Amino acid sequence: xxxxxxxxxxxxxxxxxxxxxxxxxxxxxxxxxxxxxxxxxxxxxxxxxxxxxxxxxxxxxxxxxxxxxxxxxxxxxxxxxxxxxxxxxxxxxxxxxxxxxxxxxxxxxxxxxxxxxxxxxxxxxxxxxxxxxxxxxxxxxxxxxxxxxxxxxxxxxxxxxxxxxxxxxxxxxxxxxxxxxxxxxxxxxxxxxxxxxxxxxxxxxxxxxxxxxxxxxxxxxxxxxxxxxxxxxxxxxxxxxxxxxxxxxxxxxxxxxxxxxxxxxxxxxxxxxxxxxxxxxxxxxxxxxxxxxxxxxxxxxxxxxxxxxxxxxxxxxxxxxxxxxxxxxxxxxxxxxxxxxxxxxxxxxxxxxxxxxxxxxxxxxxxxxxxxxxxxxxxxxxxxxxxxxxxxxxxxxxxxxxxx
Numbered sequence: 001x002x003x004x005x006x007x008x009x010x011x012x013x014x015x016x017x018x019x020x021x022x023x024x025x026x027x028x029x030x031x032x033x034x035x036x037x038x039x040x041x042x043x044x045x046x047x048x049x050x051x052x053x054x055x056x057x058x059x060x061x062x063x064x065x066x067x068x069x070x071x072x073x074x075x076x077x078x079x080x081x082x083x084x085x086x087x088x089x090x091x092x093x094x095x096x097x098x099x100x101x102x103x104x105x106x107x108x109x110x111x112x113x114x115x116x117x118x119x120x121x122x123x124x125x126x127x128x129x130x131x132x133x134x135x136x137x138x139x140x141x142x143x144x145x146x147x148x149x150x151x152x153x154x155x156x157x158x159x160x161x162x163x164x165x166x167x168x169x170x171x172x173x174x175x176x177x178x179x180x181x182x183x184x185x186x187x188x189x190x191x192x193x194x195x196x197x198x199x200x201x202x203x204x205x206x207x208x209x210x211x212x213x214x215x216x217x218x219x220x221x222x223x224x225x226x227x228x229x230x231x232x233x234x235x236x237x238x239x240x241x242x243x244x245x246x247x248x249x250x251x252x253x254x255x256x257x258x259x260x261x262x263x264x265x266x267x268x269x270x271x272x273x274x275x276x277x278x279x280x281x282x283x284x285x286x287x288x289x290x291x292x293x294x295x296x297x298x299x300x301x302x303x304x305x306x307x308x309x310x311x312x313x314x315x316x317x318x319x320x321x322x323x324x325x326x327x328x329x330x331x332x333x334x335x336x337x338x339x340x341x342x343x344x345x346x347x348x349x350x351x352x353x354x355x356x357x358x359x360x361x362x363x364x365x366x367x368x369x370x371x372x373x374x375x376x377x378x379x380x381x382x383x384x385x386x387x388x389x390x391x392x393x394x395x396x397x398x399x400x401x402x403x404x
Contacts (some may be wrong), residue, residue, distance in 0.1 A: 008034050010399060011190050011199035013178050013213055015039035017049040017154055017385050018377060018382045019205030020161035021392030022399075026167045029396060030403075035170045037199060038190060040177035045158030047283060048207050050387060051272060051350035053232075053263045056080065056090065056150035057383040060097075060123065061251065061258075067366040067382065069118040071394070075387030076148070082389060083152060086160050087264055093148035093245035093346040096131055098140035098335050104250040111250065112144055122147050137242045137336050149246055151266050154385045162403035168233045178206075181216045188217065188373055201399045208282040214376045223355035223363050226298050226307075227282045228257075230274025231322060232347035235262075238271045247335050260331045271347055272332050272339070275318045278304075285349045287322070304358040306360025338391040355379035366391065370398040 010026060012019050015037050023035055041047070056076050063070035083090040099108045108125070115123045124145040126134075130153035162172055180191040181202070188202040206213040211221040235242065248261040257276040264270050278298060281291035298304050308315060321327040329341040355363040355378060366387070367379035375398045377391070384391060 006198065007187070007262060008036050008197060008199040010035045010201045010203060010402060011188070011197050012037045013190065013206060014205035014207055015044040015158075015162065015174070016047060016205060016207050017045055017161070017174060017388045018207070018391055018395075019308065020044060020158055020165060021388040022167045022203055022205055022272060022395045023170050024161050025389070025392040025396035027165065027170055030401060037165070037170065037172045038176040038178055038192060038197065039172065039174050041131055042174045044162045044172070045155045047348065048353055049158045050155045051285065051348065052154060052382070052385055053274075053350075054151050054153055054196035054265050055386070056092070056152055057264060057386040058095070058115065058120045058146045058148045059118045060111050060120050060144075060146055061381075062114070062118065062383075063364065064114060064117040066364070067368075067394075068387070069114075071366065071387040071390040072383045073119050075383075075390035076150075078389040079152070079157070079386060080150065083113075084155065088152065088156050088160060088365060090150055091266065092148060092150040093264065094134070094145060094147040095141075095246035095248060096126075096130065096135050097136055097144040097146065097250055098138050098142055099142045099250050100334050102141070107250045107253070108142060108144050112389055113196045115146065120146065120148060120173075135244055135247055135365045137338055138247055139335060139337050140300075151246075151264060153266050156263060178213060178216065181213075181218070183218065183372075186373070193299065200373060201206040201402045202374050203395060203399050204374070206394070207380070208351065210353065210376065210378050210380075212353065216377060217326045217374055217376070219369070219371070219374060221355070221376065222367060223357045223379065224297070224301050224303060225282065225353050226301065226356045227279040227284060227294065227325065227351045228276045228354055229284055229349055229351050230276055231349045232271045232273035233325070233344035234347040235270040235272060235339070236343055236345050239339070240268070242336050242338055243270045249335060260328070262332070262335065273347065274350070275285050275322055275327070275328070276352075277315070277318045277322050279351050301356070303356040303360045307309045307356060307362070310360060352381050354381050368395055368398065370401075373402045375399050
């Protein structure tokens with residue numbers, strides 16, 4: 001494998017969808033840039049990009065004024081335009097958010113308010129009959145219709161971004177884990193097993209390892225990545241008619257995760273899930289994948305200890321449900337009562353790169369920090385894939401500010 005070491009204008013660490021979108025935006029603005037992407041895996045989009053639900057989010061959940069809110073709405077539009085221009089299959093199928101009791105109806109009103117403030121168009125409150133016109137098998141006392149939600153295969157998006165980056169002169173180097181970094185003479189040097197890459201600007205888009213890369217660079221992140229695995233089932237083919245597009249619960253603001261839901265994939269499969277349990281490795285896609293360093297870092301981190309104390313009951317329920325298809329089905333029946341445990345087949349799993357503060361608070365917004373020729377994307381869980389082109393604009397602008 002040919003490796004071009006030496007001096008670069010920009011080194012980007014991580015070839016997930018955010019890293020690739022950042023390079024795409026850099027080359028859009030400065031085509032002459034000498035840019036290299038260092039990726040530890042042998043292909044782009046190997047982790048969060050290739051293990052997510054494939055939803056193009058609308059932006060209804062996120063705190064108004066937050067980066068998540070603004071970049072999700074802008075990013076969804078850019079993503080759809082990109083997919084259309086590049087002939088990548090996608091579908092704007094819409095989503096039902098189903099309230100199943102009076103308390104959830106009140107929360108549904110807050111979701112509608114947030115979505116409206118965030119600029120999400122055409123949100124509508126539906127009666128049970130109106131909801132069943134869209135999703136005939138849904139159970140609700142009221143629902144929210146979000147017609148701008150869509151589906152896509154984000155791995156295909158990442159692959160197309162990689163192709164465009166290379167066609168414009170960017171270099172993508174795989175099997176290049178960054179092991180160390182140092183500052184010298186106004187540059188940052190990223191060191192891999194195959195050489196040293198010196199750059200005027202280094203951009204950290206390392207996802208599940210973003211906090212570690214930041215510390216290698218001498219940067220102190222505001223939190224630590226604690227990996228939570230989300231496990232899915234798939235509806236058996238004969239039962240896919242129970243869900244036409246996307247059916248979501250109303251999120252409970254007391255808890256940090258959304259809850260199980262139904263998602264139609266672009267290939268026609270229906271996924272049900274995910275739960276949310278601590279993974280024993282940052283790339284722990286199965287219950288038996290254990291990396292001692294990752295496990296010890298999570299379990300001994302004061303932020304996780306505080307989070308576990310606060311949500312121990314919910315966490316225990318998630319763990320039990322992880323091992324019981326019957327309980328998983330029971331949770332899904334709140335939204336679609338006809339689903340049974342026999343309808344569920346083992347599905348995929350993903351790991352969420354969620355930053356957790358030392359105080360035990362899940363960072364609820366994207367975190368992008370820049371200083372001294374370095375830009376670090378330190379918290380970019382969902383909806384980062386939807387928002388990737390918009391996040392890339394923000395990160396590229398910060399990087400280019402060091403090259404003036």
